[in-house]
Amino acid sequence: MKNDVPVKFFDISKRFGDTLAVDSADFSIHKGEFFGLLGPNGAGKTTLIKLLIGLANPTEGTAEVFGYDINEDYRQVHSYVGFAPAEANLDREFNIFDNLRFHAGYNGVSPREQLERAEQQLKKFDLWEKRNDKPYELSTGMRKKLLFARSMIIDPKIVILDEPTAGLDLETKEAVQNNIKKITEEGVTILFTTHQIDEAERLCDRVAIMNEGKVIEIGPPEELLESGQGDLVRITLAEEIDSLPGKLTRDGLRVELVSEKKEVRATVADGSEAAADIMRALHGAGIATKAVHVEKASLEDLFLQLTSKDDKTVSKENRVGGR
Amino acid sequence: MFLTLLKREVFRYVKNPSVTIGTPILSQILYIIVFGLVLGPRIGSVANHSYISFMLPGLVMMALITNSFMNPGWSLYMARHFDWIDPILSSPMSSTQMVSAYILAGVLRGLLVGTVLIIVALILPGVVAVTHLPFVLIYLVVVAFLGASLGTIVGLWADKFDHIVLAQTFALFPLVFLGGVFYSLEMIEDIYILSILVKFNPVTHMINGLRYGMIGVAELYIPFGLTGLVLLSSALFLVCVWLFRRGYNLRI
Numbered sequence: 116m117k118n119d120v121p122v123k124f125f126d127i128s129k130r131f132g133d134t135l136a137v138d139s140a141d142f143s144i145h146k147g148e149f150f151g152l153l154g155p156n157g158a159g160k161t162t163l164i165k166l167l168i169g170l171a172n173p174t175e176g177t178a179e180v181f182g183y184d185i186n187e188d189y190r191q192v193h194s195y196v197g198f199a200p201a202e203a204n205l206d207r208e209f210n211i212f213d214n215l216r217f218h219a220g221y222n223g224v225s226p227r228e229q230l231e232r233a234e235q236q237l238k239k240f241d242l243w244e245k246r247n248d249k250p251y252e253l254s255t256g257m258r259k260k261l262l263f264a265r266s267m268i269i270d271p272k273i274v275i276l277d278e279p280t281a282g283l284d285l286e287t288k289e290a291v292q293n294n295i296k297k298i299t300e301e302g303v304t305i306l307f308t309t310h311q312i313d314e315a316e317r318l319c320d321r322v323a324i325m326n327e328g329k330v331i332e333i334g335p336p337e338e339l340l341e342s343g344q345g346d347l348v349r350i351t352l353a354e355e356i357d358s359l360p361g362k363l364t365r366d367g368l369r370v371e372l373v374s375e376k377k378e379v380r381a382t383v384a385d386g387s388e389a390a391a392d393i394m395r396a397l398h399g400a401g402i403a404t405k406a407v408h409v410e411k412a413s414l415e416d417l418f419l420q421l422t423s424k425d426d427k428t429v430s431k432e433n434r435v436g437g438r
Numbered sequence: 439m440f441l442t443l444l445k446r447e448v449f450r451y452v453k454n455p456s457v458t459i460g461t462p463i464l465s466q467i468l469y470i471i472v473f474g475l476v477l478g479p480r481i482g483s484v485a486n487h488s489y490i491s492f493m494l495p496g497l498v499m500m501a502l503i504t505n506s507f508m509n510p511g512w513s514l515y516m517a518r519h520f521d522w523i524d525p526i527l528s529s530p531m532s533s534t535q536m537v538s539a540y541i542l543a544g545v546l547r548g549l550l551v552g553t554v555l556i557i558v559a560l561i562l563p564g565v566v567a568v569t570h571l572p573f574v575l576i577y578l579v580v581v582a583f584l585g586a587s588l589g590t591i592v593g594l595w596a597d598k599f600d601h602i603v604l605a606q607t608f609a610l611f612p613l614v615f616l617g618g619v620f621y622s623l624e625m626i627e628d629i630y631i632l633s634i635l636v637k638f639n640p641v642t643h644m645i646n647g648l649r650y651g652m653i654g655v656a657e658l659y660i661p662f663g664l665t666g667l668v669l670l671s672s673a674l675f676l677v678c679v680w681l682f683r684r685g686y687n688l689r690i
């Protein structure tokens with residue numbers, strides 16, 4: 116290792132035709148950190164990961180893993196990183212035991228150890244009975260576990276998990292989360308992506324929120340919430356309205372209309388003050404209200420605020436994750 | 439690393455011998471029966487050898503080049519199609535190691551089929567199969583290497599299943615069939631265009647060389663052909679490594 120920084124992006128960008136999938140990402144992940152990458156579909160999370168592990172060529176910029184350049188020193192970089200993709204890319208010509216031992220072998224594990232480690236991982240993830248099955252004979256959840264097991268078999272210093280808990284039942288999800296947590300206790304750095312914001316809030320030391328290729332916020336979940344916008348104001352309207360009064364959208368407040376357009380929400384620093392302001396604006400525009408709530412904002416509220424489109428209207432379908 | 443990938447690429451056909459080894463051998467044996475044993479006597483002798491002895495090196499070459507081509511071709515195409523190449527690309531293996539594993543596995547598959555066919559030839563009565571052993575070996579290896587390198591390039595290029603079949607039907611088969619598997623150069627002397635084209639066809643030189651090794655007859659100058667083939671296969675290998683390094687159809 117050249118230095119102690121597991122991942123450092125240097126203004127890295129990736130363009131696909133007209134789409135800037137990753138737009139000058141420039142941040143580091145610290146040693147032993149549990150780092151979450153959040154963002155709506157198409158934000159560029161997977162692309163950013165692919166740039167790091169040799170599956171995508173950057174259009175501009177570069178990145179380093181423990182001081183090694185992802186292009187020039189790709190062999191060192193790859194030896195440190197275990198990766199579990201969001202979609203199964205398992206070898207369909209071989210059973211899952213062979214999948215694991217070959218993977219260990221590609222990464223320089225000795226032949227004898229390959230067998231031992233494959234067995235150990237399959238047992239750890241309750242897949243030992245399935246060892247002779249082909250990957251496509253497993254259920255979605257089992258495949259997720261297998262991908263995770265495969266990423267761990269090379270004893271990585273950094274583990275990258277793309278949506279490791281998507282599609283898992285509650286019990287499996289908790290088991291996987293606990294496994295991930297255990298890994299961090301061994302000093303391994305974790306980079307993971309998720310659409311479940313409560314998960315990120317609970318597990319991550321720091322998160323980065325991506326939208327349209329850009330990293331728009333980065334920091335510990337608590338700090339992001341405190342950084343000015345810690346309260347959530349919810350005002351239930353007497354009836355649906357089509358759009359927010361002009362005054363509200365002008366004021367620089369981040370206000371949006373949700374729940375079939377019968378609720379106004381804002382994530383703000385001071386809830387009671389903002390609530391009064393918004394009420395005044397609504398009443399001024401002749402809109403009747405039914406109830407007012409001020410509560411502590413969650414990361415999800417902040418996330419929705421940050422990634423919502425210009426019209427400030429977020430329909431239920433477009434909301435990411437949910438609880 | 440390299441060894442594991444090589445092992446994987448070899449296991450994929452070894453565990454399925456009826457398809458990967460049995461099929462090509464059966465088809466070549468059918469050629470031997472139909473062309474060699476049935477039609478052969480009517481054609482008479484070619485270059486002082488029975489027609490079947492003359493034709494056999496061509497059949498071996500045909501099986502050798504298609505089989506060494508198929509392995510990396512299909513394997514790489516599928517690995518890309520189903521993305522299971524990704525963990526290989528994210529491993530600490532170098533491009534040269536990856537390419538070598540894909541090519542070598544193809545070479546071994548070609549050699550396996552080729553060797554079995556030569557053994558079959560040795561058993562057949564009245565067939566001359568090995569005159570200059572070193573030449574037989576050299577040509578088997580060089581040609582398998584060429585076929586596997588071509589297969590690697592096609593496996594990277596193919597965007598769909600049909601592309602590999604396309605490459606086989608429109609490039610490989612014409613070259614092989616027009617490379618003098620079934621006829622001597624003397625027989626096509628009158629077809630002027632063909633006789634010129636055939637001399638520029640690398641497959642003609644492959645068959646010519648193997649024929650020299652097997653029955654001791656060469657219609658073209660061996661050192662020239664062999665040098666050309668070695669240069670060509672080295673060039674193709676370098677192209678493969680370059681494509682892998684660039685991530686052609688591998689990285690987004």
Ligand SMILES: Nc1ncnc2c1ncn2[C@@H]1O[C@H](COP(=O)(O)OP(=O)(O)OP(=O)(O)O)[C@@H](O)[C@H]1O
Pocket residue numbers: 131134135136154155156157158159160161162163201690
């Ligand atoms: N191979 C590709 N070719 C062209 N465009 C691509 C390719 N891969 C991704 N993109 C584009 O890059 C952008 C970012 O995609 P990416 O997969 O990184 O998003 P994501 O944040 O992982 O989304 P999700 O949460 O849905 O997984 C999208 O606009 C996508 O269409």
Ligand SMILES: [Mg+2]
Pocket residue numbers: 160161162201277
């Ligand atoms: Mg993704």
